[in-house]
Amino acid sequence: MSILLKNGLLDGKEVNIYIEGNRVTEIGSKVEAEHVLECKGKAVLPGLVNSHTHSAMTLMRSYADDLNLHDWLEKEIWPLEAKIGQEEVYWGSKLACLEMIKTGTTCFNDMYWHMKGTARAVDEMGLRAVLAESFIDLFKEDMAEEMKKTNIEFIRYLKDLGNERITPAIGPHAVYTVSKKSLIWVREFAEKEDLLIHFHLAETQKENTDCERMHGKRPVSFLEDIGFLCDKLVAAHSIWLTEKEIGTLASHNVKISHNPTSNLKLASGVMPYCDMKNKGVTVSIGTDGCASNNNLDMFEEMKIAALVHKGFSRDPTVMPAKEAFKAATLGGARALGLDVGEIREGGLADLIIIDLKRPELSPGHNLVSDLVYSANGSCVDTTICNGRILMQDRCVEGEETLLENVRSIVDDLIQA
Amino acid sequence: MSILLKNGLLDGKEVNIYIEGNRVTEIGSKVEAEHVLECKGKAVLPGLVNSHTHSAMTLMRSYADDLNLHDWLEKEIWPLEAKIGQEEVYWGSKLACLEMIKTGTTCFNDMYWHMKGTARAVDEMGLRAVLAESFIDLFKEDMAEEMKKTNIEFIRYLKDLGNERITPAIGPHAVYTVSKKSLIWVREFAEKEDLLIHFHLAETQKENTDCERMHGKRPVSFLEDIGFLCDKLVAAHSIWLTEKEIGTLASHNVKISHNPTSNLKLASGVMPYCDMKNKGVTVSIGTDGCASNNNLDMFEEMKIAALVHKGFSRDPTVMPAKEAFKAATLGGARALGLDVGEIREGGLADLIIIDLKRPELSPGHNLVSDLVYSANGSCVDTTICNGRILMQDRCVEGEETLLENVRSIVDDLIQA
Numbered sequence: 001m002s003i004l005l006k007n008g009l010l011d012g013k014e015v016n017i018y019i020e021g022n023r024v025t026e027i028g029s030k031v032e033a034e035h036v037l038e039c040k041g042k043a044v045l046p047g048l049v050n051s052h053t054h055s056a057m058t059l060m061r062s063y064a065d066d067l068n069l070h071d072w073l074e075k076e077i078w079p080l081e082a083k084i085g086q087e088e089v090y091w092g093s094k095l096a097c098l099e100m101i102k103t104g105t106t107c108f109n110d111m112y113w114h115m116k117g118t119a120r121a122v123d124e125m126g127l128r129a130v131l132a133e134s135f136i137d138l139f140k141e142d143m144a145e146e147m148k149k150t151n152i153e154f155i156r157y158l159k160d161l162g163n164e165r166i167t168p169a170i171g172p173h174a175v176y177t178v179s180k181k182s183l184i185w186v187r188e189f190a191e192k193e194d195l196l197i198h199f200h201l202a203e204t205q206k207e208n209t210d211c212e213r214m215h216g217k218r219p220v221s222f223l224e225d226i227g228f229l230c231d232k233l234v235a236a237h238s239i240w241l242t243e244k245e246i247g248t249l250a251s252h253n254v255k256i257s258h259n260p261t262s263n264l265k266l267a268s269g270v271m272p273y274c275d276m277k278n279k280g281v282t283v284s285i286g287t288d289g290c291a292s293n294n295n296l297d298m299f300e301e302m303k304i305a306a307l308v309h310k311g312f313s314r315d316p317t318v319m320p321a322k323e324a325f326k327a328a329t330l331g332g333a334r335a336l337g338l339d340v341g342e343i344r345e346g347g348l349a350d351l352i353i354i355d356l357k358r359p360e361l362s363p364g365h366n367l368v369s370d371l372v373y374s375a376n377g378s379c380v381d382t383t384i385c386n387g388r389i390l391m392q393d394r395c396v397e398g399e400e401t402l403l404e405n406v407r408s409i410v411d412d413l414i415q416a
Numbered sequence: 417m418s419i420l421l422k423n424g425l426l427d428g429k430e431v432n433i434y435i436e437g438n439r440v441t442e443i444g445s446k447v448e449a450e451h452v453l454e455c456k457g458k459a460v461l462p463g464l465v466n467s468h469t470h471s472a473m474t475l476m477r478s479y480a481d482d483l484n485l486h487d488w489l490e491k492e493i494w495p496l497e498a499k500i501g502q503e504e505v506y507w508g509s510k511l512a513c514l515e516m517i518k519t520g521t522t523c524f525n526d527m528y529w530h531m532k533g534t535a536r537a538v539d540e541m542g543l544r545a546v547l548a549e550s551f552i553d554l555f556k557e558d559m560a561e562e563m564k565k566t567n568i569e570f571i572r573y574l575k576d577l578g579n580e581r582i583t584p585a586i587g588p589h590a591v592y593t594v595s596k597k598s599l600i601w602v603r604e605f606a607e608k609e610d611l612l613i614h615f616h617l618a619e620t621q622k623e624n625t626d627c628e629r630m631h632g633k634r635p636v637s638f639l640e641d642i643g644f645l646c647d648k649l650v651a652a653h654s655i656w657l658t659e660k661e662i663g664t665l666a667s668h669n670v671k672i673s674h675n676p677t678s679n680l681k682l683a684s685g686v687m688p689y690c691d692m693k694n695k696g697v698t699v700s701i702g703t704d705g706c707a708s709n710n711n712l713d714m715f716e717e718m719k720i721a722a723l724v725h726k727g728f729s730r731d732p733t734v735m736p737a738k739e740a741f742k743a744a745t746l747g748g749a750r751a752l753g754l755d756v757g758e759i760r761e762g763g764l765a766d767l768i769i770i771d772l773k774r775p776e777l778s779p780g781h782n783l784v785s786d787l788v789y790s791a792n793g794s795c796v797d798t799t800i801c802n803g804r805i806l807m808q809d810r811c812v813e814g815e816e817t818l819l820e821n822v823r824s825i826v827d828d829l830i831q832a
Contacts, residue, residue, distance in 0.1 A: 035674065058651050058775075058778070058779075059779060060781075061776075061778070061779065061781065061786070061790060062781045062782040062786045062789065062790065063782070064782040065736065065737055065782070065785045065789060066732065066733055066735075066736035066737060066785075067732065067733060068732060068733060069732065072732070093776055095775060095779075098775045099775035099776055102775055103776075126672070132444035140650055185496075196630065201731075215445045217599070261723060263727065264723035264724065264726055264727035265726055265727075265732065265789070266720075266726075266732050267726045267727060267730045267731055267732040267734075268731070269727075269730070270727065281472060290790075293789065293790075294785065294786070294789035294790040295776045295789070295790040296776075296791070297776070300716070300719075300792070302714075304720065304723070306675060306681075307680035307681055307720070308680065308727070310680055310681055310682075310683045311679065311680035311681075311683060311685075311686065311724070314683045314685070315683055316482065316483065316484060316488070316681065316683040317483060317484060318483065318683075319481055319482075320481070320482035321481055321482060357816065357819055358819075359474075359511055359514045359515035359819065360477075360515055360519075360711045360712075361817075361822065362474070362477070362511055362819050362822055363475060363511075363822050363823050363826035364478075364770075364827075365476075365477065365478045365479040365826075366479070366481070367438075367479040369478035369479075369482075370477070370478045370710070371764070373478065373681070373709065373710035373711070374477060374478060374706070374710040374711040376707075376716070376792040376794065377792075378711070378792065378794030380493060399775075400773065403773055403774075403775065403778050406778055406779050407778065407779050407780070410781075412780040
């Protein structure tokens, strides 16, 4: 199918964007296509890339908030998670996909359990995603073997599914939940299968001190020593890092997923953005899961990122709007190694259309500032992923039924 | 006119809310009214109260961002402001009212220039507002006389206008822009006319050190000494305060307007929320003007408030959702001395209706958490102020024309 976005604003100029199959094939003069969307007075932008989330955790949105990490996890999140199977993950991920489509995210990086459920949801909902089964062995041999099997099987499942929008990955959870032996296995497996590695790094100070106690080194040194650091590693959070450690991550071309809302809400700390920028590290943005955010709106995440670094560094020039926007688009694309995050001829057709006739985008002095500091996901009018229209005029097919099904799945879960 | 909100969720229970004239007169069994709104599956909430803004600054939204305070004010904001007259203020305030109506704010506290323009806008748009002319004399006698005249005239203008939704106030800008003599005059004038005093307090460290240099005391002591502190004082920002100073503010029942987004964006600092809570100070929430936010969405402001205090105090239990919600409703009502901020029989009919069938509010474990951590202003379906429906199904009469007029006013302003 061909789609023409007619008279849309791209970098301040009115253009016609022609999409054939799953790619943008021409930005210029074409005036006809099978499907024409009039974009006069609207901006066309790359779809946003959410580089760290646990999509099925929409099921736990607002289930438990404002608690200490310990109480939150042990008394609330884990007991509920224990009851979640593939069917629940499928519905939670469907809800997440719906929310992302409605807020302009076209691609996300996910690590969780029962990920076949998420794969089915992504397959049906039309988004692009990088999917990894969590790998947690709690330093037990038998659990490690179980995890290897689950991961090998999941990668095979995705290959059989053969959906070009879904990229397989592997999700070793963190240094405090995965043994050294398993981390080495994961790294080798990822190398062999050419997989991204989705990981939590230096989220809390406790993680660092526990790692020193267990391995005699802080996480970055430990991971470097075992050959774990590489350009396919996407490290979420990455808060408690020294300048030297950031240099080490940079030298291995490790990619960072910055999760400012989650880091504030769980009081984990603030990522050293300026040091990362100075060392040239690729910084992307992720919402984390809905239990610690509580939404998947990447517009909001850009704003909170841009605000928090100004506030904490006491410098209002830090992370200007265009850097936040770049992190949420090209930064994410680079982190995930995907040909998205910008609109150009030949690139994948993942894009969103913003209606500029809205009070919060008026009078319209500067689009990027408006997007980062004033917009939210509801400004997105149309969402296109892989050359397919997933939302037009804010309508997504089947939205109401999906919400009802999720409600009923969650009712059963709570009562179970 | 009578309005019935039928089957709406209020504090988790399905009720019928009957509005007669400008008040809620019955919560209970009434089933008929001149105008019936079916609210099945929707939540009814008090309208949000924005306790510190400069509404006409919507005209400067995204005009200049990511700059040092000095460059931002002197090179960008002030030169543009110098060109703004009553007509521009009228249109900027109309835009602000539109944005507030669309994001569930029914009442705001405003201090700016040419405020007759804002009064006209509020009169037409149907919101409730407390309006003050800025009082800045830069320590000059002639300017002080001019300001007194402007303020006296504005108060008279509002009395003549006789709009019950508009409460007159006076807006001495700050200790670094108003002389001691004028502050004393303002306090006496406010006492005589029974006016709220809208003020900026301790926004920057520089303000405190400059005040010590000029008056030999930090702002709170200086203001206490001249008798300025009182229960009619709404102090915006209020960042650089010691525990003792907060105790002083509490003892005079001074009200605080907390402006977290502006404080982060301009890198001013973080308000000591926990100390204020401990001392029992009334804390409300305000967005500040659109030049330093850049929107007027009080849902976003609640979230950022709740996040920033967790992040800075490194304690995830600080400012739970219900405290943020209370600050944005009852806190604002108490700060402004208005009978709004909660829904009860006999109270003013300022309320909003939220459609719960939205992905970001699903599955719906906890409404207050969903509102603070996941919602944004676009979740508001219907806005009612003073017993009049200002928005229904997200439609506000005349929206498109208003946006076009603002665009043309701003084009003229930039070219002038």
